[in-house]
Amino acid sequence: MDPVFLSRLQFTATTMFHFLFVPLTLGLSVLVAYMEVRYARTGDETYLRMTKFWGKLFLINFAVGVVTGITLEFQFGTNWSQYSGFVGDIFGSLLAIEASVAFFLESTLIGIWIFGWKKLSRMAHAVVMCLVAAGSNISALWILIANSWMQHPVGFVFNNGRAELNDFAAVVFNKFAVLQFLHVVPAAFVLAAFFVMGISAYHLYKKQHIDLFTRSFKIALVFGLIASIWVAVEGDQHAVYVTETQPTKLAAMEAHWDTQTKAPMVLFAIPDEKNERNLVEFGKVPGALSLLGYHDINAEVKGLNDIPKEDRPPVLITFLAFRIMVAIGTLLPLLTLIGLFIKNRLVENRWYLVIMMAAIPLPYIANQAGWLLAEVGRQPWIVYGLMRTSDAASPVSAVQVISSLVAFILVYGLLGSVGYYLIGKKAVMGPGPVEAV
Amino acid sequence: MILQSIWFFLWGLLWAVFFITDGFDFGVGTLYPFLGKSDQDKRVMIHSLGPLWDGNEVWLITAGGVTFAAFPLVYATMFSSLYTALMLILFALILRGVSFEFRGKVDSPAWRRLWDGCIFIGSAAPAILFGVAFANIFAGLPLDENHLFQGNLLTLLNPYGLLGGVLFLCFFLVHGALWLAIRADGDLQQRAVKSANRVWPVLLIVAVAFLLFSAKATPLYRNYLAHPALFLVILATVAGLLGIRFFLSKQAYFRAWLSSALTIAGATFYGVVGLFPNLLPSSINAEYSLTAFNASSSPLTLKIMLMVVLLFIPVVLVYQIWAYGLFTRKVTQEDLDLDVAY
Numbered sequence: 001m002d003p004v005f006l007s008r009l010q011f012t013a014t015t016m017f018h019f020l021f022v023p024l025t026l027g028l029s030v031l032v033a034y035m036e037v038r039y040a041r042t043g044d045e046t047y048l049r050m051t052k053f054w055g056k057l058f059l060i061n062f063a064v065g066v067v068t069g070i071t072l073e074f075q076f077g078t079n080w081s082q083y084s085g086f087v088g089d090i091f092g093s094l095l096a097i098e099a100s101v102a103f104f105l106e107s108t109l110i111g112i113w114i115f116g117w118k119k120l121s122r123m124a125h126a127v128v129m130c131l132v133a134a135g136s137n138i139s140a141l142w143i144l145i146a147n148s149w150m151q152h153p154v155g156f157v158f159n160n161g162r163a164e165l166n167d168f169a170a171v172v173f174n175k176f177a178v179l180q181f182l183h184v185v186p187a188a189f190v191l192a193a194f195f196v197m198g199i200s201a202y203h204l205y206k207k208q209h210i211d212l213f214t215r216s217f218k219i220a221l222v223f224g225l226i227a228s229i230w231v232a233v234e235g236d237q238h239a240v241y242v243t244e245t246q247p248t249k250l251a252a253m254e255a256h257w258d259t260q261t262k263a264p265m266v267l268f269a270i271p272d273e274k275n276e277r278n279l280v281e282f283g284k285v286p287g288a289l290s291l292l293g294y295h296d297i298n299a300e301v302k303g304l305n306d307i308p309k310e311d312r313p314p315v316l317i318t319f320l321a322f323r324i325m326v327a328i329g330t331l332l333p334l335l336t337l338i339g340l341f342i343k344n345r346l347v348e349n350r351w352y353l354v355i356m357m358a359a360i361p362l363p364y365i366a367n368q369a370g371w372l373l374a375e376v377g378r379q380p381w382i383v384y385g386l387m388r389t390s391d392a393a394s395p396v397s398a399v400q401v402i403s404s405l406v407a408f409i410l411v412y413g414l415l416g417s418v419g420y421y422l423i424g425k426k427a428v429m430g431p432g433p434v435e436a437v
Numbered sequence: 438m439i440l441q442s443i444w445f446f447l448w449g450l451l452w453a454v455f456f457i458t459d460g461f462d463f464g465v466g467t468l469y470p471f472l473g474k475s476d477q478d479k480r481v482m483i484h485s486l487g488p489l490w491d492g493n494e495v496w497l498i499t500a501g502g503v504t505f506a507a508f509p510l511v512y513a514t515m516f517s518s519l520y521t522a523l524m525l526i527l528f529a530l531i532l533r534g535v536s537f538e539f540r541g542k543v544d545s546p547a548w549r550r551l552w553d554g555c556i557f558i559g560s561a562a563p564a565i566l567f568g569v570a571f572a573n574i575f576a577g578l579p580l581d582e583n584h585l586f587q588g589n590l591l592t593l594l595n596p597y598g599l600l601g602g603v604l605f606l607c608f609f610l611v612h613g614a615l616w617l618a619i620r621a622d623g624d625l626q627q628r629a630v631k632s633a634n635r636v637w638p639v640l641l642i643v644a645v646a647f648l649l650f651s652a653k654a655t656p657l658y659r660n661y662l663a664h665p666a667l668f669l670v671i672l673a674t675v676a677g678l679l680g681i682r683f684f685l686s687k688q689a690y691f692r693a694w695l696s697s698a699l700t701i702a703g704a705t706f707y708g709v710v711g712l713f714p715n716l717l718p719s720s721i722n723a724e725y726s727l728t729a730f731n732a733s734s735s736p737l738t739l740k741i742m743l744m745v746v747l748l749f750i751p752v753v754l755v756y757q758i759w760a761y762g763l764f765t766r767k768v769t770q771e772d773l774d775l776d777v778a779y
Contacts, residue, residue, distance in 0.1 A: 060538060060539075060542070063534060063537075063538035066491065067531040067535055068531065070498060070527060071527050073502065073505075074501055074523060074527060076505065077505065077512045077517060078524065079517070081516070081517040082513070084509055084513035085510050087509075090738070091505075092502065092506035095505055095506070096499065096503050096505060096506040096742060096745070097745050098502070099498045099499040100499055100502075100745060103495050103498060103499075104492065104495045104499070104753045104756075104757075105756070107492045107495045108753070109756065110491060111487065111489055111764075112488060112763060114487065114488065114775075115488040118775075120763075164735040165734075165737050165741070168737070168741050394513070394517035395517065396520050400520050400521060404520075411531060418535075419535075419539075422539065422543070426542070
């Protein structure tokens, strides 16, 4: 087997697994911090019980997220050494900045938060959680700046056979990074909001701890409503910029084969990559793609047939990932809007509680689909337009990679099952009694 | 030149801080099945690390990140050459990290035994493997003219590499036992002190053997002979070693632990100053070595990263020292009773 293919498979598996846990950390840390600050300011014990209940779920999720993150940093060296040598000047610094500016903060303070309940004042303890939330989200910012440089490299020159930094500000304020941050982090907030609403819905459905879970639900509802509408609106801007910077991704995500003005968009299609056309097309809207990509119905959109075959991303995955993301991204704000109207009659509206329990996995799927779109749609490039993925791998043997890949699948399979088993168990168990703090 | 040299020593410093901080975590985790006689003991041992291990591990992430940022070619070559060894370390760290969190969450002896095993393996394996890896770096890796590694995992398991593994394990066992002496009391503390006293002579012998073997297996002493003042680094290491024994006999465990930290930093820098300017010496031909000068990032990146590090690492130190201040006292029953704790 081809070691490059195996390394890609391994990176896909480990990154997607890691990103099952990251969005919940990003969003739930903010929600728990909010609950604890409310407790610190009012002394209302329900907020304390909320903090502890959601905090416990947060910590199980956090543990799996943290340990699976270490692998990613080192995988650039182990499996992508050609890439690392080529871009380390820029990409490596961004990872190092992430560690020293944000990851330290998050990891050190989480220990203080877990064990510091009786060592710190109420307010100080709440501030520690705020710093954990800040650390997590700043961490995401630097990682997204790094990823955005792979999507749309800026601020560099070719020198000594590699990409060298020549404008640090251009890298940090890369428009792609700004848009990506404003998309990915709110999408993570949506996931956390639906997690809290779904579990709250379960307890409200069982008519237990009604006060605590009604409050939790409402906090998450407001958070989720704002974030989900934001993600949709911002996603539109994001698509415009992708059109400008990554025309191949746009063509693939729409399975758009022929260059044309008033380019149509299809609701659904089955792309046939071999014959360079769509087998079935359904719900064609003329001009919609031009409108999406350029905000101009008459704009010309480049089709896949005008892109050399070796520069095209895999069409089917990119196309489906985009559809799944958008479909869920449209559904979620609607679900929160319904909640807004019945927020004071949640227990009576049992059908809505059932829907919200069932909705927990949806933002997970949308988050994963979004990353598939971003990463698979960037192919065949590891750094868009600069370096091909096929040129980026380490000179390691297929045996080495296949052994580590199998080990990852086993270990991560175990971690994932145990992690979600424990989260489920503690979620169903519900909050404990208040103890004196 | 100056910038690259500064980064070379910063690189060494970050590894040293990682070994000092996460080192006692590895030690306590390795001692865990031997000193943890009862479930209560085990929980105290986990709690002695609980608030700090995660922050400690970030020094590894930072050391890795800084290697990537300042010496991309070293990062690329080091981790792809040591592929299997590094993967084993990563799996060990993964299991260790989740074990702390998972262990107490289900009330069943079999469940706890599973994660107890993971804590032990997840601590002992990195302790040994880091030693093997660094000893091999001191001795030089078989790198060809394209910096490609001409070897495999077995190449690394040579006598000198293995001695490095034993040395690191002994360092961390003593370091961990002393940490436990600080944070535990009663029988557990006594057992920890006894372990430190028992491992210490072994450490002394292994350390001396390593110093002697290095003369044969590595070119480290070239720098020492050229600049005899460097022998102070070895002297500091030995002083730390003796300090451990001295403070142990005085029952001054925190000072003994600080001495142990000095020893570990000294041992790391023993290698680092001997290596300079090599980061990854080639055992095939010295010309193929990766050095601070031929493997570094551009001056602009080195400058920006230096500013970042000088600005943020002191901040990190402030809140980490705060965390250590909160959690160097004895683990109490009250700590164990926290419902969010391990």
